[in-house]
Amino acid sequence: MSKIKKVDKPVISKNLDEFFTGMAKAFSFVKRFFKEVWFPPYEFKEVLRQCYEIGYRSLPLISLTGFIIGIVFTNQSRPSLAEFGATSWLPSLISIAVVRALGPLVTALIASGKVGSSIGAEIGSMNVTEQIDAMEVSAINPFKFLVITRTLAATFMIPILVMYTDFVALMGSFASVNANELVSLSTFFVQVFEAVSFLDIFSSVIKSVVFGFTIGIVGCYKGYNSSRGTEGVGQAANAAVVMSMFLIFVEELLIMQIVNAIRYA
Amino acid sequence: MLNEQEKVVEIRGLVKSFGENHVLRNVDLDLYKGENLVVLGKSGSGKSVLIKIMVGLLKQDKGTIKIFGIDNSNLNLKELNKLRLRIGFSFQASALYDSMTVRENLEFPLVRNVKNLTRKEIDFKVEELLESVALPNTINQMPSELSGGQKKRIGIARTLILNPEIMLYDEPTAGLDPVTCIEINNLINEVRERYKTSSIVITHDLTCAKQTGDRMAVLIKGHFTSVGTFEKVFEEATDKQVKSFYDYNFIR
Ligand SMILES: Nc1ncnc2c1ncn2[C@@H]1O[C@H](COP(=O)(O)OP(=O)(O)OP(=O)(O)O)[C@@H](O)[C@H]1O
Ligand SMILES: [Mg+2]
Numbered sequence: 001m002s003k004i005k006k007v008d009k010p011v012i013s014k015n016l017d018e019f020f021t022g023m024a025k026a027f028s029f030v031k032r033f034f035k036e037v038w039f040p041p042y043e044f045k046e047v048l049r050q051c052y053e054i055g056y057r058s059l060p061l062i063s064l065t066g067f068i069i070g071i072v073f074t075n076q077s078r079p080s081l082a083e084f085g086a087t088s089w090l091p092s093l094i095s096i097a098v099v100r101a102l103g104p105l106v107t108a109l110i111a112s113g114k115v116g117s118s119i120g121a122e123i124g125s126m127n128v129t130e131q132i133d134a135m136e137v138s139a140i141n142p143f144k145f146l147v148i149t150r151t152l153a154a155t156f157m158i159p160i161l162v163m164y165t166d167f168v169a170l171m172g173s174f175a176s177v178n179a180n181e182l183v184s185l186s187t188f189f190v191q192v193f194e195a196v197s198f199l200d201i202f203s204s205v206i207k208s209v210v211f212g213f214t215i216g217i218v219g220c221y222k223g224y225n226s227s228r229g230t231e232g233v234g235q236a237a238n239a240a241v242v243m244s245m246f247l248i249f250v251e252e253l254l255i256m257q258i259v260n261a262i263r264y265a
Numbered sequence: 266m267l268n269e270q271e272k273v274v275e276i277r278g279l280v281k282s283f284g285e286n287h288v289l290r291n292v293d294l295d296l297y298k299g300e301n302l303v304v305l306g307k308s309g310s311g312k313s314v315l316i317k318i319m320v321g322l323l324k325q326d327k328g329t330i331k332i333f334g335i336d337n338s339n340l341n342l343k344e345l346n347k348l349r350l351r352i353g354f355s356f357q358a359s360a361l362y363d364s365m366t367v368r369e370n371l372e373f374p375l376v377r378n379v380k381n382l383t384r385k386e387i388d389f390k391v392e393e394l395l396e397s398v399a400l401p402n403t404i405n406q407m408p409s410e411l412s413g414g415q416k417k418r419i420g421i422a423r424t425l426i427l428n429p430e431i432m433l434y435d436e437p438t439a440g441l442d443p444v445t446c447i448e449i450n451n452l453i454n455e456v457r458e459r460y461k462t463s464s465i466v467i468t469h470d471l472t473c474a475k476q477t478g479d480r481m482a483v484l485i486k487g488h489f490t491s492v493g494t495f496e497k498v499f500e501e502a503t504d505k506q507v508k509s510f511y512d513y514n515f516i517r
Contacts, residue, residue, distance in 0.1 A: 041377070122364075125363075126362075126363075129358055129360055129363070130356050130357075130358060130360040131360050131361075131362055131363070133317075133322050133356070133360065134354070134356060134360040134362070136321075136322060136349075137320045137322065137349050137352070137354040138349065138350070138373075138374035138377075138378070138424075138427065139346035139347075139349050139350050139374075139377075139378055140373070140374065140377050140378075
């Protein structure tokens with residue numbers, strides 16, 4: 001049950017009121033996560049199941065998208081570098097672009113479409129059909145069983161998926177570089193690893209952890225608070241995608257600023 | 266068999282509104298040990314709200330509910346959960362977990378509330394309950410593969426798995442054909458015999474009411490207008506609304 005009281009009459013205007021009560025509600029939802037995640041019962045089995053679901057659901061689309069992005073980005077960058085006779089820089093350029101920005105962002109956006117929406121729809125329909133209430137009346141904490149497990153699973157899995165996307169995108173890029181510049185796989189990867197720094201990898205991991213958490217918690221929040229009735233389920237799924245994509249871009253921007261500040265300090 | 270002395274539930278002056286929608290205005294109700302009490306009322310009269318308040322899914326605005334003598338309004342979550350384990354809540358739409366098989370649905374409340382059960386004990390309990398709702402061979406099916414009546418039965422079995430002393434049935438026969446209705450009614454009566462429960466049965470089906478109820482309580486405009494045996498409440502009804510409820514059910 002939410003502790004935030006509904007006001008009968010609008011204080012400022014109806015929309016603005018709803019915006020602020022919505023913010024407060026979302027904030028207390030996140031707070032509840034951090035309060036409850038440390039204490040038993042731990043639902044390891046459910047977390048594992050969710051990890052599998054998340055990975056399995058996103059893998060085909062991520063593989064395809066990653067590979068194509070690698071090829072396209074390489075092919076689009078080649079003419080500019082060719083002007084300076086610097087096509088040998090392609091592997092370094094691509095690796096920086098992929099590891100710093102494209103990998104995490106593309107993975108997170110795809111996952112918010114695939115994973116976020118399905119979490120939102122699943123929990124939303126459990127809410128509508130009173131399955132969440134059913135847990136509560138049998139003294140089971142639905143927040144622990146549904147929200148914490150899915151959010152943790154997303155937080156673990158997105159970084160893994162990001163590394164996978166990075167790898168696939170680089171393989172796509174290699175396919176193009178190999179065909180055009182006749183660079184061997186080992187030379188390609190030597191250049192790749194020379195170009196990326198520890199800070200790049202570290203910030204990429206941090207970023208993907210944040211993205212994963214966002215996708216999980218937003219999906220759960222929208223599902224958990226879906227309005228009753230079947231259309232509530234669709235709305236929850238949709239809102240989960242929109243909201244998590246928006247937050248992912250904001251977070252990307254913020255983290256990039258922080259990392260650059262560290263990099264050039 | 267009615268023990269008039271022992272009340273398991275005592276509701277006094279219960280009030281609940283949602284904004285301008287005053288659902289429960291002043292509800293008094295007693296449930297005696299071992300009885301089946303039928304709550305009747307029109308759609309939207311607040312029957313579900315009433316039993317949801319009893320198990321703490323909703324909070325009343327005013328009034329007290331004592332269950333086994335425990336006032337449920339200022340319990341902490343731990344105490345509330347302890348109380349909830351003694352109450353079985355059968356949902357209007359069954360509320361089976363649709364990502365789990367029937368077996369997992371039944372196990373779920375059991376393994377999370379009773380520690381250190383062996384696999385054998387769990388299986389035994391699950392099979393016993395499926396037997397008692399006459400659906401032993403659905404054990405590995407998903408809820409989506411069950412009919413409405415089967416879902417209701419599995420839902421009832423799931424609530425029985427923790428041996429509740431009070432059963433709350435929210436419209437157990439809604440949306441079912443007359444034959445299945447009678448089967449469910451018999452099940453409700455069997456549950457009382459076998460598990461010695463006291464029950465509140467919510468319905469707007471008078472056949473169900475007559476078959477399962479020791480006493481009737483009619484909820485109209487936010488309070489109980491008449492409470493008593495079926496004959497007293499309906500056949501000797503003077504209140505126009507109660508009477509129309511009766512006529513509507515049998516003239517159809
Ligand atoms: N969580 C809620 N928030 C707002 N209003 C609610 C909520 N739950 C119930 N209501 C309102 O309370 C009223 C009574 O609802 P309730 O579900 O108790 O009816 P009911 O008697 O069970 O009807 P039915 O026979 O159709 O199940 C309805 O007007 C409903 O809109
Ligand atoms: Mg109802």
